[in-house]
Amino acid sequence: xxxxxxxxxxxxxxxxxxxxxxxxxxxxxxxxxxxxxxxxxxxxxxxxxxxxxxxxxxxxxxxxxxxxxxxxxxxxxxxxxxxxxxxxxxxxxxxxxxxxxxxxxxxxxxxxxxxxxxxxxxxxxxxxxxxxxxxxxxxxxxxxxxxxxxxxxxxxxxxxxxxxxxxxxxxxxxxxxxxxxxxxxxxxxxxxxxxxxxxxxxxxxxxxxxxxxxxxxxxxxxxxxxxxxxxxxxxxxxxxxxxxxxxxxxxxxxxxxxxxxxxxxxxxxxxxxxxxxxxxxxxxxxxxxxxxxxxxxxxxxxxxxxxxxxxxxxxxxxxxxxxxxxxxxxxxxxxxxxxxxxxxxxxxxxxxxxxxxxxxxxxxxxxxxxxxxxxxxxxxxxxxxxxxxxxxxxxxxxxxxxxxxxxxxxxxxxxxxxxxxxxxxxxxxxxxxxxxxxxxxxxxxxxxxxxxxxxxxxxxxxxxxxxxxxxxxxxxxxxxxxxxxxxxxxxxxxxxxxxxxxxxxxxxxxxxxxxxxxxxxxxxxxxxxxxxxxxxxxxxxxxxxxxxxxxxxxxxxxxxxxxxxxxxxxxxxxxxxxxxxxxxxxxxxxxxxxxxxxxx
Amino acid sequence: xxxxxxxxxxxxxxxxxxxxxxxxxxxxxxxxxxxxxxxxxxxxxxxxxxxxxxxxxxxxxxxxxxxxxxxxxxxxxxxxxxxxxxxxxxxxxxxxxxxxxxxxxxxxxxxxxxxxxxxxxxxxxxxxxxxxxxxxxxxxxxxxxxxxxxxxxxxxxxxxxxxxxxxx
Numbered sequence: 001x002x003x004x005x006x007x008x009x010x011x012x013x014x015x016x017x018x019x020x021x022x023x024x025x026x027x028x029x030x031x032x033x034x035x036x037x038x039x040x041x042x043x044x045x046x047x048x049x050x051x052x053x054x055x056x057x058x059x060x061x062x063x064x065x066x067x068x069x070x071x072x073x074x075x076x077x078x079x080x081x082x083x084x085x086x087x088x089x090x091x092x093x094x095x096x097x098x099x100x101x102x103x104x105x106x107x108x109x110x111x112x113x114x115x116x117x118x119x120x121x122x123x124x125x126x127x128x129x130x131x132x133x134x135x136x137x138x139x140x141x142x143x144x145x146x147x148x149x150x151x152x153x154x155x156x157x158x159x160x161x162x163x164x165x166x167x168x169x170x171x172x173x174x175x176x177x178x179x180x181x182x183x184x185x186x187x188x189x190x191x192x193x194x195x196x197x198x199x200x201x202x203x204x205x206x207x208x209x210x211x212x213x214x215x216x217x218x219x220x221x222x223x224x225x226x227x228x229x230x231x232x233x234x235x236x237x238x239x240x241x242x243x244x245x246x247x248x249x250x251x252x253x254x255x256x257x258x259x260x261x262x263x264x265x266x267x268x269x270x271x272x273x274x275x276x277x278x279x280x281x282x283x284x285x286x287x288x289x290x291x292x293x294x295x296x297x298x299x300x301x302x303x304x305x306x307x308x309x310x311x312x313x314x315x316x317x318x319x320x321x322x323x324x325x326x327x328x329x330x331x332x333x334x335x336x337x338x339x340x341x342x343x344x345x346x347x348x349x350x351x352x353x354x355x356x357x358x359x360x361x362x363x364x365x366x367x368x369x370x371x372x373x374x375x376x377x378x379x380x381x382x383x384x385x386x387x388x389x390x391x392x393x394x395x396x397x398x399x400x401x402x403x404x405x406x407x408x409x410x411x412x413x414x415x416x417x418x419x420x421x422x423x424x425x426x427x428x429x430x431x432x433x434x435x436x437x438x439x440x441x442x443x444x445x446x447x448x449x450x451x452x453x454x455x456x457x458x459x460x461x462x463x464x465x466x467x468x469x470x471x472x473x474x475x476x477x478x479x480x481x482x483x484x485x486x487x488x489x490x491x492x493x494x495x496x497x498x499x500x501x502x503x504x505x506x507x508x509x510x511x512x513x514x515x516x517x518x519x520x521x522x523x524x525x526x527x528x529x530x531x532x533x534x535x536x537x538x539x540x541x542x543x544x545x546x547x548x549x550x551x552x553x554x555x556x557x558x559x560x561x562x563x564x565x566x567x568x569x570x571x572x573x574x575x576x577x578x579x580x581x582x583x584x585x586x587x588x589x590x591x592x593x594x595x596x597x598x599x600x
Numbered sequence: 601x602x603x604x605x606x607x608x609x610x611x612x613x614x615x616x617x618x619x620x621x622x623x624x625x626x627x628x629x630x631x632x633x634x635x636x637x638x639x640x641x642x643x644x645x646x647x648x649x650x651x652x653x654x655x656x657x658x659x660x661x662x663x664x665x666x667x668x669x670x671x672x673x674x675x676x677x678x679x680x681x682x683x684x685x686x687x688x689x690x691x692x693x694x695x696x697x698x699x700x701x702x703x704x705x706x707x708x709x710x711x712x713x714x715x716x717x718x719x720x721x722x723x724x725x726x727x728x729x730x731x732x733x734x735x736x737x738x739x740x741x742x743x744x745x746x747x748x749x750x751x752x753x754x755x756x757x758x759x760x761x762x763x764x765x766x767x768x
Contacts, residue, residue, distance in 0.1 A: 410643065411643070414641055414642075414643050414689075414708075417622070417641050417708065417711065418640055418641055420620075420635070420711045421622065421635055421638050421639070421640065421641070421711075424620050424635040424636060424711075425635075425636060425694075438711070441710070441711075
């Protein structure tokens with residue numbers, strides 16, 4: 001989303017500002033409306049106030065008029081009458097007080113003094129004069145001259161409080177109604193404000209969405225295309241085609257300029273690449289040739305070395321040959337002296353062998369004697385074995401007899417027990433018999449014990465006899481072995497005597513041969529001395545040859561060094577050309593060419 | 601003590617108040633029965649097995665024309681049973697002990713004569729409230745006789761047949 005980052009930022013910013021402006025405008029409008037409403041209500045309240053004052057004034061006037069009319073009527077009524085009675089006055093004053101607004105009334109005479117007064121406390125009360133406690137000053141007053149001698153003046157006191165109250169109430173009611181309407185209007189305005197802000201938010205969202213889509217479609221898409229091309233260029237791929245898009249002519253001209261630039265680059269790089277390839281090929285060739293040269297010179301050097309080494313070895317070998325020939329001549333002298341010694345020794349051996357032959361004869365006789373004795377021993381051993389065998393049989397029989405005795409003893413024991421039981425059952429009469437029975441039991445036990453003893457002894461005798469038998473078997477086998485070995489000894493002695501005689505005759509012959517060897521060895525030693533002299537001369541010649549061959553080898557090694565240097569320079573050249581190729585290679589000029597490069 | 605008085609052997613007491621016992625060994629223990637109860641000891645035994653009989657009854661044996669029942673005393677005394685070998689003997693009891701019967705013992709010993717005071721009789725009333733097996737064992741053992749180097753357990757031959765019945 002990095003490509004859309006700028007667009008979203010711009011859109012979000014603009015949308016935010018628009019939203020803010022709209023909300024602020026909305027608030028201002030609402031504020032203004034509230035202000036207007038307040039002003040209007042205030043004006044109305046003022047109007048009501050004025051109206052109240054005006055109507056109060058009117059009512060007052062009306063009331064005073066009414067009252068004065070009433071008084072006037074009364075006066076005319078009084079004028080029309082000749083004589084006025086006191087009761088009439090009272091009646092009149094009562095009628096005056098009938099009016100709800102009138103609080104008090106008084107009639108005055110010619111001197112200005114009141115002669116009849118009436119006022120409302122709880123009921124209508126009458127007197128000559130008003131009591132001083134009455135708060136008459138707070139009431140309105142109508143003062144009229146009658147022109148009638150008996151009643152000079154009529155004073156009427158009345159209050160406008162009730163009217164005032166009524167009007168006040170009316171006014172307050174009106175004002176309250178106004179406030180109520182204002183409150184309603186406020187509520188409506190709040191709703192209006194909310195709906196207005198919501199609507200503005202919707203409008204802003206719509207605007208933002210259209211902005212996003214248009215920005216993406218018109219600007220970001222072509223820019224993305226260009227960016228992809230730039231990425232490919234970053235990878236040194238020059239084989240991209242730039243096609244103009246339909247979005248806007250500014251971007252189109254930019255794309256076209258880029259395309260032209262690419263075309264130029266592509267041509268240059270292709271040329272360079274071709275040249276580098278050619279250069280690298282020729283450098284390779286050169287390296288190969290130089291390497292061949294080096295190899296060949298190395299080969300020559302090694303061969304020369306081998307020859308030199310071989311010549312050195314030859315001279316060394318010839319030296320050793322000369323040395324060994326000299327040694328041989330020395331050894332030959334030693335041999336001749338040893339052969340003398342040998343000759344003497346063989347003589348003494350022949351004498352000793354004859355003595356041995358005579359002693360062997362003696363041994364043969366003794367061995368014969370031993371064989372005869374062994375035969376006799378075998379016979380005796382067999383006889384002893386038979387005797388032992390019969391002894392064992394006898395022992396077995398004794399065992400059977402003792403077992404029989406034991407059984408009898410057991411029987412006797414039981415018999416004695418039964419006898420004891422019988423004796424016991426006989427009571428005191430059988431006591432004597434019981435003693436006898438116990439004695440018999442004793443005897444039975446003793447005989448049983450003796451029989452057991454005999455059985456044990458016989459068993460040990462049987463064990464001994466079987467051991468003896470085994471020993472005799474061993475002894476007879478040993479004697480047989482002895483017999484066989486003495487036989488073989490006598491046979492061997494006879495053979496040895498024959499061999500010794502042969503050895504004696506051979507020793508004599510050896511004596512003769514040794515003498516001959518002695519003579520021929522002396523001849524050989526003489527010829528060997530001659531050979532030693534000749535080989536020394538050959539060795540000197542071989543040394544000379546080896547020094548010359550070394551000279552040849554040195555000159556060849558010099559050659560090799562030079563060819564090595566050539567090889568190194570060729571390698572450097574090759575390296576340079578391959579470097580150039582590497583630099584150029586990453587640029588892909590066209591699809592086909594890049595493929596070809598890959599194949600190469 | 602009342603039980604002891606009833607036994608026939610008690611009536612024929614020796615004048616020096618000495619008593620004779622026929623001793624035998626079983627599973628390493630040393631037992632004895634009164635010699636007056638014993639009729640005979642037999643060494644060569646040919647047993648005739650009784651089928652469907654309790655394992656304590658080893659079989660019948662024919663002695664000079666009389667047939668006797670043979671019991672396995674090992675089983676009666678709650679030892680494990682053992683096969684008959686050379687040392688095995690059958691003790692036959694007098695007819696006044698019970699019907700004609702005998703017991704198989706491992707090895708027969710001597711006739712032992714001991715003084716009355718060396719014998720300690722069991723008091724059977726003490727063990728009345730034991731379980732059945734204990735009851736039988738205690739009933740079979742009449743007492744113990746202290747010899748010089750070992751103890752002789754004296755068995756009551758009259759209770760053997762009764763013990764077989766009890767075991768059922």
